[in-house]
Amino acid sequence: MFYANGGGRCFIISVGLYPASAVGIKSDDIANGLAELEKEDEPTIILLPDAVSVDKGPYALQQTALGQCATLKDRVAICDLVKTTDFVAFDKEIANFRTSIGINDLKYGAAYGPWINANIQRQIWRRNLSLKRDGIGTDIQLESLTTDADILNLIRDIKLVEQASTSVINGVTAITGSADKTLDDSLQAALDAYRATNDASTAAQLVTALQQFTGLTLSVLQAIQSLNEQPDVAGSKFEIKKTIASYLKGSTLNNSITTLVSHSVLQGANAAAKTAAQKAADDAKTAADDAKTAADKAKTDADADPANAGLAVDAKAKADAKIAADQVKADADAYLAAITISSAAPIANVVQTGATLDATAKLLGFADGATLLKDVSQKAAVTAQYPATVDSLKKRADVIEGAAYFALTDALQMISSIQSSINEFEKSLNDTLLAAFGKFKELVNKGGEALNQLPPSGAVAGIYAKTDNERGVWKAPANVSLNAVISPMVKVSQTQQGAYNVDVNAGKSINIIRAFPGKGTLVWGARTLAGNDNEWRYVPVRRLFNFIEESVKKATEQFVFEPNDANTWVKMQSMIENFLTTLWRQGALQGVKPEHAFYVAVGLGKTMTALDILEGRMNLEIGLVAVRPAEFIILKFSHKMAES
Structure with missing residues (x-):
């Protein structure tokens, strides 16, 4: 509303995330935001539109804002009233505001009301609606409002897409540990730690992170794939089946899974080689005569370790010889038994055998788990290129890091593509439901109307800025129509306004937003809260003095x-x-x-x-x-x- 009415450059002070619970906005958070604002020299207007949502009312925060204006003498505060929907409640709220705002620093503030019905385009989907039974508060399901089979099928498909979207969000949060962090941040941290030390502990963290990413990708695809099991809904203009098929048959996801498992094999070989090399070095320090023997023994032990290079070479040879499928499966199982994977990994089925692995393999486009593991074994055979010696440790580390990096890149791209497609599906389904289900459209319109009931301070601040640019701060920001506004929420007549414009008790004037036939919704008042003060009664006078005082103060600093x-x-x-x-x-x-x-x-x-x-x-x-x-x-x- 600020920009729609002529606003320009402004400061937006964040006081935290929107709360998911019913606790609402905390007064202390907004107060902390005001304290941060005090450090800035440029702002000339303060408004607190979210303060009206505070449980105890906005008055204490508005008093703080007025106090800041009086201290700095370079800004004014625009105060909102609490939301009301009828004239009786509006009249009571004005009385409550005048009592609660106090008598200090009133010449630095102005109050405006009532609230306005804005004309802002709102995008409301089914997931945004919460239906309650009037007077009881029990939930109402959207499906209970129709018996049309096509509409019911459409609602069911929307819910399935919503579940897929939620699984992505929850999965990402589970990986990052915080809604403030991105997937890139999380895996980049793991990669940085791995590159810095390249030891067993950081390698395990990287493997776990890669498993989480790959697991998230698989779980999301499985959630979306459930849409395939539902009949197509007439009028749906998207191709979910085709999109899912392209994901599953593509090489990107397959490479992510198989590279992840082969990475684990490579890391195991690297760890064994490092252990052997360290043992040789320690023995050399204590017994120089035995150094050569110890080193030879370490190399022999590493080369003969069945959990590493030896197994890889053996599996590759068997695969090349095209031995029976059951033998390939048995060798692959031996691989998996030798790999240590964190039990905390959320997608253990990536490295498990049996029916779960078969199901995963089929989802990826493989015939069964044995076929998947054969591909993994062939990739892991690259270990044979680097024997388990001290000289080859750096080469092994480079291979492992490369495998991890490409698995990470593939997983990130896949999750991003899935998330984008889910949003497209959900929008398309909701648009179809909006066109086909009249009751849903009515509910969406009602929800949009409720969201568009806004405090006027944002629009009024825009009027201030526009008037400043076009005329100057000495022009009263009044008798100006509000853009993107349908009407005030409460109609106030000329006679009724008189009691609000002039407060016979303490002079606390309320500037009324009024609707005029043929003119629209106008700001019809320009008084400060110090209405009884002849010197500071008007907003433009207060702001003109602020402007001149601040300008002269800055200009005289050179002297x-x-x-x-x-x-x-x-x-x-x-x-x-x-x-x-x-x-x-x-x-x-x-x-x-x-x-x-x-x-x-x-x-x-x-x-x-x-x-x-x-x-x-x-x-x-x-x-x-x-x-x-x-x-x-x-x-x-x-x-x-x-x-x-």
Whole structure:
């Protein structure tokens, strides 16, 4: 609403994530945001649209904002009222606001109401709707509102897609450990740690991370594939089956799975070689005579280790010889039995044997688990290129890191593609349901109307910014129509507005948002909360003084530590007078000539004493005659006697 009504550059202070629970926005979080805002020098307007959602009301936060404005003297606060939907409640809320806001620093704030019905396009899907039975609060299922078979099938398919989407989100969060982290961040950290040390512990972390990614990919595909089991819904304009088939038959996912398992084999060989090499080095330190024998024995042990290179060479030879399928399966099982995988991995079926592995293999396009493991064995045979010696450790590490990197890249690309497709499917299904199910469309429209009931501060701040750019801060931001607004939520008449515009008790004026026939919704008021103060009654007067005070303060900083004599005084006075003369010519100050509109005084005997000069003070005095808005145009009519 701020930008729709002419707003430009602004500061948005984040106070945290939107809460998933019913606790709502915390007052302390917004207060912390206000404290951060105090450190910024540029803002000239403060608004707290989310403060109206605080359980205890926005008033304490609004008081804090007013206090900050009074302290800094370079900004004003726009205050919202609590949401109301009828005139009686609106009248009570104004009374409550006037009582709760207090009496301090009122000249730095302005209040606006009632709330507005905005005209913003909202995208609401089935997952965003929560239906409750009126007066009871029990849940209502969307399916209970129709008996049409096609509509019911469509709702069922939407739920399946929603489940797939949720599984992606939950899976990603499970891997990263936080909603603030991305998949790239999580795996990059594992890769960095692995590259830094390349030891068994970091390698295990990397294997676990790769398993999580691959497992997430498989679980999401399985969730989407369940859509294939449902009959096609008439009117659906997407090809889920074709898309899933392209995922499953493509080489990307197959490579991710098989590379992951072969990576585990390679890492096992590397770890065994490092253990043997370390043993040889330790023996050499304590017994030089036995060093050669120990090293030879270490090499022999590593080469003969059945869990590593020997098995890889053996499996490759058997595969090349095209021995019977059951023998290939048995050798592959021996591989898996020799690999140590973290039990915490969420997708253990990637490295398990039996029916679960067969199911995974079929999902990937292999005939069975034995065929999958044969492919894995052939990839793992690359171990034979690097015997388990100290010289080949770096080469092994490079091969392992390469396998991990490509498995990571494939998994990331696959998850991204799946997530994008799920969103497309869900949008298409919801669009179809919206067109085919009138009750759903009615509910969506009602939900959109509720979301478009907004506090007016954002739109009003946009009006402030637009008026500043087009006319200047001295022009009242009133009698201006609001863009993207249908109507105020509560209609207020001219007579009713009088009591809100002028508060007979404490002068706390409320600027009313009103609807006018043929004109639209207008901001119809420009008073501060200090309505009884003739000097600070109007928003443009307060903001004009803020503008001039801040401008002069920044302009005079160049004179700090300059000689406190007549030469400096003349320079400073002429600079300020030129600035104020320009404003007078633009209409910001009232008077037929500059000396009627302002004065600037500085110097010994005018604003300073000899003691002031001795103590390093240079006092300036500036007087202004600010223009004030013509809030009331009073017309007088009388009878005139005939003269001819």
